Amino acid sequence: ARYRTVDEDFFEDLEEILISADVGVTTVMEMIDELEMEVKRRNIKDTRQVREVISEKLVEIYYGDDDSEEMEELNINHDGLSIVLFVGVNGVGKTTTIGKLAHQLKSEGKNVMLAAGDTFRAGAIEQLDAWGERVGVNVVKHSAGSDPAAVIFDAIQAAKSRNADVLLCDTAGRLQNKVNLMNELAKVKRVIEREVPTAPHEVLLVLDATTGQNAMSQAKTFSEATAVSGIVLTKLDGTAKGGIVLAIRNELEIPVKLVGLGEKVTDLQQFDAHAFVYGLFADMVEAHDEEKEQ
Amino acid sequence: MAFEGLADRLQNTIQRIKGKGKVTEQDVKEMTREVRLALLEADVNFKVVKDFVKRVKERAIGQEVMESLTPGQQVIKVVKEELTDLMGGDESKIAVAKRPPTVIMMVGLQGAGKTTTTGKLANHLRKKHNRKPLLVAADVYRPAAINQLQTLGKQLDLPVYAKGTDADPVDIANEAIAEAKENHNDYVIIDTAGRLHVDSDLMGELQQIKENVQPDEIFLVVDAMTGQDAVNVAESFDEQLEVSGVVLTKLDGDTRGGAALSIKAVTGKPIKFAGMGEKLDQLEAFHPERMASRILGM
Ligand SMILES: Nc1nc2c(ncn2[C@@H]2O[C@H](COP(=O)(O)OP(=O)(O)OP(=O)(O)O)[C@@H](O)[C@H]2O)c(=O)[nH]1
Ligand SMILES: Nc1nc2c(ncn2[C@@H]2O[C@H](COP(=O)(O)OP(=O)(O)OP(=O)(O)O)[C@@H](O)[C@H]2O)c(=O)[nH]1
Ligand SMILES: [K+]
Ligand SMILES: [Mg+2]
Ligand SMILES: [Mg+2]
Numbered sequence: 346a347r348y349r350t351v352d353e354d355f356f357e358d359l360e361e362i363l364i365s366a367d368v369g370v371t372t373v374m375e376m377i378d379e380l381e382m383e384v385k386r387r388n389i390k391d392t393r394q395v396r397e398v399i400s401e402k403l404v405e406i407y408y409g410d411d412d413s414e415e416m417e418e419l420n421i422n423h424d425g426l427s428i429v430l431f432v433g434v435n436g437v438g439k440t441t442t443i444g445k446l447a448h449q450l451k452s453e454g455k456n457v458m459l460a461a462g463d464t465f466r467a468g469a470i471e472q473l474d475a476w477g478e479r480v481g482v483n484v485v486k487h488s489a490g491s492d493p494a495a496v497i498f499d500a501i502q503a504a505k506s507r508n509a510d511v512l513l514c515d516t517a518g519r520l521q522n523k524v525n526l527m528n529e530l531a532k533v534k535r536v537i538e539r540e541v542p543t544a545p546h547e548v549l550l551v552l553d554a555t556t557g558q559n560a561m562s563q564a565k566t567f568s569e570a571t572a573v574s575g576i577v578l579t580k581l582d583g584t585a586k587g588g589i590v591l592a593i594r595n596e597l598e599i600p601v602k603l604v605g606l607g608e609k610v611t612d613l614q615q616f617d618a619h620a621f622v623y624g625l626f627a628d629m630v631e632a633h634d635e636e637k638e639q
Numbered sequence: 640m641a642f643e644g645l646a647d648r649l650q651n652t653i654q655r656i657k658g659k660g661k662v663t664e665q666d667v668k669e670m671t672r673e674v675r676l677a678l679l680e681a682d683v684n685f686k687v688v689k690d691f692v693k694r695v696k697e698r699a700i701g702q703e704v705m706e707s708l709t710p711g712q713q714v715i716k717v718v719k720e721e722l723t724d725l726m727g728g729d730e731s732k733i734a735v736a737k738r739p740p741t742v743i744m745m746v747g748l749q750g751a752g753k754t755t756t757t758g759k760l761a762n763h764l765r766k767k768h769n770r771k772p773l774l775v776a777a778d779v780y781r782p783a784a785i786n787q788l789q790t791l792g793k794q795l796d797l798p799v800y801a802k803g804t805d806a807d808p809v810d811i812a813n814e815a816i817a818e819a820k821e822n823h824n825d826y827v828i829i830d831t832a833g834r835l836h837v838d839s840d841l842m843g844e845l846q847q848i849k850e851n852v853q854p855d856e857i858f859l860v861v862d863a864m865t866g867q868d869a870v871n872v873a874e875s876f877d878e879q880l881e882v883s884g885v886v887l888t889k890l891d892g893d894t895r896g897g898a899a900l901s902i903k904a905v906t907g908k909p910i911k912f913a914g915m916g917e918k919l920d921q922l923e924a925f926h927p928e929r930m931a932s933r934i935l936g937m
Contacts, residue, residue: 361685367866370679435889435917436750436862444782466917467754467794468787475782489790520892555748557682557866559894580749583835585868608749608780 351384351395358629359399366625367557368588372595376402396630403622409595417575417602417616420546421450426504427511428537428544431577432530432567433551435518438579438605440469442551443513444476445605445613451482455510460500461486462493462533463517473515479610483507493517493529494536501540514545521566531570549602551577554587564593578616579605588625656714667699667714674718674935681895681934684870687904695721722931726903731911731924733764734855734883739825740773742816742852746845746880747860748872749833752888752914754784756860757830758791759914759922764826765797766920773824775815776801777808777848778832788830795919798824808832812848829854836875845880857882858911861898863890869898870905877906887925888914895934 363373421427431439447457463469470486477484485500504512519526537545550573552560578587581604601616671692678688698717707713745753764770778784785801792799800815819827834841859882890913915921
């Protein structure tokens, strides 16, 4: 076996595997330092034991000072209309996630409506419309090029008059350094706040797990513009690990609420921090176990 | 965690080393440590960084630097040269088939920017090279993907070949080529559905399209914000399809874009174009030198 004991090679490989999972070099180096101390303190020699400590440490980074491991549930289970605003950079999976979530909520018996707030990208309205049809929920839409805030306004009125339980609002993808587009998003949020004083009940930032360190900048800037309440981490069905959400949760206290695991309507799951952090270094563990068996 | 501090940190080291009349091994070590951090925080792949730093170290403690009159500046030059070298020269050329039409296939992960880039390339070919491209809607999976390409075609006033979502992408591609010949379109750009490099069924579909249409170019479209996984993606697409070039999208954002370096390092394929926005005229030639500065935050 490669690491019979927890030695320097072991830590070097751990550093490599965590950096490769996009955890971020600073976070990884700090974590390894602490881990090395902990291993010494507890006199841990066996790699199996150290795995638990690694998991503990990573979960610790995720939750930070906040040890209230809160249930990361969506804030939509109350009487009256709940409004969820989806935001994020281009192509991360906002529209698809709305389709999947609409399906999930509908099968829970909720009356769901969608708002086609992306009036900019070619085919965006048709894409959301196709999801609405697939799932069997109504979509409020205007024509391409119209004002997104006006679409959202109309959708809220329609949702109110039809006694909808949840309104899921799509928005156009935008890079966080485009000031005008971020202002446009803030305006959309203000319309929601004005029409339903307790709303939006969630502002979900959709992050693509393939994204590297730029996700931190996305989280910061979208939070400034729209007070993001949770993250949807998509495309975890690939080989990317999305490790940057550790630092985002730690630094900005934004929890991951949902994960996307494919393009099908059922490929949406609740986030599980423990399973997630294990996934960050599982390859290393499995490689090790395989070698041992041989 | 933040990038801001990093550029400063690197600047400091560079500043320190720049003024020196003599550069010691310790200086080089310190500098390469900072460069390593800068590259990792810019999302350059871990293994690529390792090799890169090794090479810079060797050159920096070699004669070229030690015997120079301005060793500090020489070290910086080495870093930038190596970085620029790795990313290759300006190569925004597109192949021309001996017998038209020239066929280009766009491939990549979901949401990378293939459909948008298909529109941009068509626009580029017409405007800069006076060509008559045909766009092909071979994504039958993503909801409204065909509609998206047709909308772009309308905006550009260029023809789009589509057969609906029940058709087989391989047939669509074949028939599009025939259509292009008939209508004297000298370029055919095939927009394919996004897929994971590990999805063997869908990768097989691309291989089949490739065998059938014998493309002159296969462009791998990559999101510039991609993290460490960029090497897996690029290596795998290249192994299965032998891509001919890379288009890096969303470079109008504030990402450092280390994926560019990683992809070039593992595939050796040139990065030909950079997507600089959502609009159809926002496609630029790729400039390795500018990219090098960006990755290092200089
Ligand atoms: N493999 C995989 N693909 C996904 C997932 N979520 C979304 N996608 C795909 O990613 C691509 C982009 O998804 P969209 O929902 O259009 O993303 P968006 O954020 O709405 O994009 P814009 O509106 O253009 O900014 C599509 O091809 C989706 O099918 C996921 O969890 N896994
Ligand atoms: N800011 C910016 N956005 C871009 C660029 N290229 C593409 N986009 C946007 O990225 C998103 C995804 O682009 P698409 O062209 O739909 O990507 P795709 O690879 O065809 O996606 P799938 O077909 O779902 O796999 C859209 O919102 C585009 O407008 C670019 O260079 N800059
Ligand atoms: K992406
Ligand atoms: Mg969308
Ligand atoms: Mg597409």
